[in-house]
Amino acid sequence: MEHNPILVIGAGPAGLEAARGAADLGYKTLLVEKAPVLGGNPILADYAAITPDMENAERAMKRMIDAIIEDPLVEVRSETTVTAAAGDAPEITVTLAGPKGEEQITVGSVIVCTGFQHFDPGRETQMYGYYEYDDVITLVDCERMLKAENFVQPSTGDKPKRVCFIQCVGSRDRQIGNFWCSKVCCGIACKEAIEIREMVPDCQVFVFYIDMRMYGFWEDEIYWKAQEDHKVNFIRGIVTEITKRGDQVVIKGEDTTMGRPVEVPMDVVILSVGMEPSEGTTETAEIFQMPLESHGFIETVGGALNTVTTARPGCFAAGASTGPADLEDSISMAGAAVMKAAGFLRKHTLAASKSV
Amino acid sequence: MPLTILNNQLGGVPPKAKDRVFDRKGKKPEHYYRDQLFELEEKGELVVHRIAEEQDAVEIETKYGRKKKVPRDMTWHHKSCGQCGHIPGYSTSIFWLLRELGYTYEDPRDQTSCTAWNYYASSTSNPAAQAAVALRNFAQAYEDGYYPIIHCGTSYGHYKEVREELIHHPKLRDQTKRVMDKLGKPMVFPEEIVHYSEWVHVMRDAIAEHQTLDFSDITVTVHPACHYHKLVVEDAVYDKELYDGQRTAVVSSLVKALGANLADYSTWHDCCGFGFRHILVSRDFSRSFATIRKIERMKEEANPDVTLTHDTGCVTTLDKSQFAAKAHGRNVGIPVMSDAQFAALAMGAHPYKICQLHWHGVDNRPLMEKMGIDHEAAWTEFEEIAAKVKSGEIEYMSWEDC
Numbered sequence: 001m002e003h004n005p006i007l008v009i010g011a012g013p014a015g016l017e018a019a020r021g022a023a024d025l026g027y028k029t030l031l032v033e034k035a036p037v038l039g040g041n042p043i044l045a046d047y048a049a050i051t052p053d054m055e056n057a058e059r060a061m062k063r064m065i066d067a068i069i070e071d072p073l074v075e076v077r078s079e080t081t082v083t084a085a086a087g088d089a090p091e092i093t094v095t096l097a098g099p100k101g102e103e104q105i106t107v108g109s110v111i112v113c114t115g116f117q118h119f120d121p122g123r124e125t126q127m128y129g130y131y132e133y134d135d136v137i138t139l140v141d142c143e144r145m146l147k148a149e150n151f152v153q154p155s156t157g158d159k160p161k162r163v164c165f166i167q168c169v170g171s172r173d174r175q176i177g178n179f180w181c182s183k184v185c186c187g188i189a190c191k192e193a194i195e196i197r198e199m200v201p202d203c204q205v206f207v208f209y210i211d212m213r214m215y216g217f218w219e220d221e222i223y224w225k226a227q228e229d230h231k232v233n234f235i236r237g238i239v240t241e242i243t244k245r246g247d248q249v250v251i252k253g254e255d256t257t258m259g260r261p262v263e264v265p266m267d268v269v270i271l272s273v274g275m276e277p278s279e280g281t282t283e284t285a286e287i288f289q290m291p292l293e294s295h296g297f298i299e300t301v302g303g304a305l306n307t308v309t310t311a312r313p314g315c316f317a318a319g320a321s322t323g324p325a326d327l328e329d330s331i332s333m334a335g336a337a338v339m340k341a342a343g344f345l346r347k348h349t350l351a352a353s354k355s356v
Numbered sequence: 357m358p359l360t361i362l363n364n365q366l367g368g369v370p371p372k373a374k375d376r377v378f379d380r381k382g383k384k385p386e387h388y389y390r391d392q393l394f395e396l397e398e399k400g401e402l403v404v405h406r407i408a409e410e411q412d413a414v415e416i417e418t419k420y421g422r423k424k425k426v427p428r429d430m431t432w433h434h435k436s437c438g439q440c441g442h443i444p445g446y447s448t449s450i451f452w453l454l455r456e457l458g459y460t461y462e463d464p465r466d467q468t469s470c471t472a473w474n475y476y477a478s479s480t481s482n483p484a485a486q487a488a489v490a491l492r493n494f495a496q497a498y499e500d501g502y503y504p505i506i507h508c509g510t511s512y513g514h515y516k517e518v519r520e521e522l523i524h525h526p527k528l529r530d531q532t533k534r535v536m537d538k539l540g541k542p543m544v545f546p547e548e549i550v551h552y553s554e555w556v557h558v559m560r561d562a563i564a565e566h567q568t569l570d571f572s573d574i575t576v577t578v579h580p581a582c583h584y585h586k587l588v589v590e591d592a593v594y595d596k597e598l599y600d601g602q603r604t605a606v607v608s609s610l611v612k613a614l615g616a617n618l619a620d621y622s623t624w625h626d627c628c629g630f631g632f633r634h635i636l637v638s639r640d641f642s643r644s645f646a647t648i649r650k651i652e653r654m655k656e657e658a659n660p661d662v663t664l665t666h667d668t669g670c671v672t673t674l675d676k677s678q679f680a681a682k683a684h685g686r687n688v689g690i691p692v693m694s695d696a697q698f699a700a701l702a703m704g705a706h707p708y709k710i711c712q713l714h715w716h717g718v719d720n721r722p723l724m725e726k727m728g729i730d731h732e733a734a735w736t737e738f739e740e741i742a743a744k745v746k747s748g749e750i751e752y753m754s755w756e757d758c
Contacts, residue, residue, distance in 0.1 A: 123380065131602050
């Protein structure tokens with residue numbers, strides 16, 4: 001069956017899986033990525049290990065990339081963005097801007113996998129001092145150190161003795177307009193806490209949380225493991241402020257279990273930053289005239305039973321472009337999106353052949 | 357396709373804070389009260405008092421990136437009960453700055469108290485009474501043809517809460533309208549609620565141009581008022597040039613503009629100790645907090661010549677709590693004043709006739725000496741005027757005597 005290729009936008013985990021799935025089903029696929037490398041946030045933000053498997057992130061993403069890179073049905077365009085789209089599926093003409101200039105290509109269906117961006121703690125309502133104190137870092141900064149197997153107090157380069165995570169930074173916050181739970185931060189904090197304890201055994205690790213959201217198997221595979229096997233301390237409490245006293249940062253807040261204020265010096269404070277729609281998600285939605293849902297992610301119109309279909313016929317979205325998503329969600333959604341895109345093209349091709 | 361590692365430099369260690377560049381972007385709140393006020397105006401429920409062209413407004417950035425208009429001219433000054441009662445040089449300095457910089461203003465004699473202190477202390481009042489007081493004052497400014505500027509942090513914060521309540525509660529609007537009808541005044545709400553320290557902030561360069569004293573040897577700590585930057589946070593003013601846009605810019609921006617040394621201390625985010633309820637029912641707690649958590653920390657970590665703030669309760673609590681701690685031999689003794697008084701001193705205002713530093717609790721004469729002010733001569737001049745008042749030669753001191 002002749003058909004225009006399926007366009008997959010974004011080569012993070014969801015995009016790579018979508019491209020692999022489409023090619024496995026025998027569909028020509030065009031994978032477009034604006035960065036010079038494939039792999040999305042796990043590669044661009046230097047993740048150490050993926051959650052919850054704890055597999056080396058680089059190795060895991062390489063496996064996904066290897067699955068498509070030699071496939072003759074997949075054409076990969078890196079450093080390339082979609083700048084315009086005209087017409088309706090299965091005849092959408094997209095304009096691509098890449099290293100060799102602009103080019104127009106007609107595609108049959110579109111799968112948007114443009115993902116999320118990490119919340120910038122500079123916009124946080126609480127006074128966390130990310131831009132003031134060297135030793136206040138984010139989950140992403142922590143990943144980089146863990147990947148380099150060099151977890152240190154950034155201001156001194158020494159091994160830290162006391163480290164804490166602060167949960168829900170940029171998530172579940174009405175003041176800044178981020179009403180959602182970012183889903184993965186609790187699990188990632190537990191994962192990083194375990195890795196820190198393994199890398200720096202003398203370091204005490206604390207997690208300050210509102211409530212730990214460990215759905216499914218993450219409960220015993222990460223959360224309990226962090227507590228019971230790795231002696232990570234979980235404190236139900238809200239930290240509202242970080243200041244510096246001498247060489248140490250001091251966290252201030254309330255231990256809501258004990259019902260008393262806390263003021264504790266730490267060597268490193270890790271802000272568990274949440275997810276926001278990426279610029280690529282917002283721009284792509286505009287180019288393809290896909291409505292955004294109320295939180296600013298791409299709206300899917302099928303409710304709980306169809307998580308990938310957008311309001312634009314023949315256009316689908318997967319992963320964190322549609323809302324906070326973990327890797328399991330993203331990969332599953334990519335598979336569902338491929339099935340929908342393939343089904344869409346197949347129906348059109350069959351209809352066209354019948355009319356002939 | 358190579359799997360290049362792009363970012364993992366420096367062995368993974370994150371960049372130093374000074375190398376992290378904050379660029380305000382991302383999702384912004386979708387609903388702004390200004391739009392909601394204009395919607396209510398369209399429905400005929402109230403009038404929005406707009407900042408007019410003759411008010412010569414400047415736009416500045418707020419916490420979440422919204423532009424806030426701050427009028428410079430034709431301003432109506434909502435004074436503060438506590439300032440007038442405890443720190444009279446506070447308001448006088450604001451008016452003196454306006455006069456020296458050539459701006460027209462209205463100092464109303466019939467403004468009422470916002471009554472918010474007792475509201476925050478859980479002592480008196482109710483939402484309808486609070487809203488009616490706010491609208492009564494705003495209506496007066498509107499009828500006078502000037503734009504309201506709020507001197508008091510308490511009033512400023514509270515009026516913003518009233519705004520939220522009025523926008524969202526039709527019943528409260530009805531109740532308030534009945535009161536306003538009895539007063540014969542219109543339902544008016546200003547498009548922006550502006551604090552005087554925002555006016556000082558936008559005037560800081562003009563103030564620096566008129567500076568007559570050298571402040572390069574003066575070290576200053578700043579206490580941002582809770583009701584300014586913690587209450588209805590989206591209205592507070594931020595500037596990328598100050599603490600990377602992470603702390604409110606007001607007051608600190610003036611210190612920098614006047615060439616003084618802006619010094620940091622670890623408890624800058626803490627309350628001054630006033631705490632509304634505490635100062636009324638647990639005053640010793642307020643005194644202890646102000647001196648031990650704030651003043652002593654400043655002394656240990658920054659040893660400033662003066663600490664500046666921008667609210668009535670903060671100046672009062674930080675300044676007038678120190679005598680008790682001093683009696684116990686604690687490490688205190690930092691003069692406290694408002695940004696307006698500091699700015700007026702920089703421009704050559706009289707320390708007693710205008711800034712009225714003799715009302716302050718901590719000895720500020722060493723500070724004045726460091727600033728190059730002859731406080732002995734100034735006090736003699738002040739006593740001469742006071743003697744005229746005492747003898748009945750003049751009824752009170754006027755601008756002409758200053």
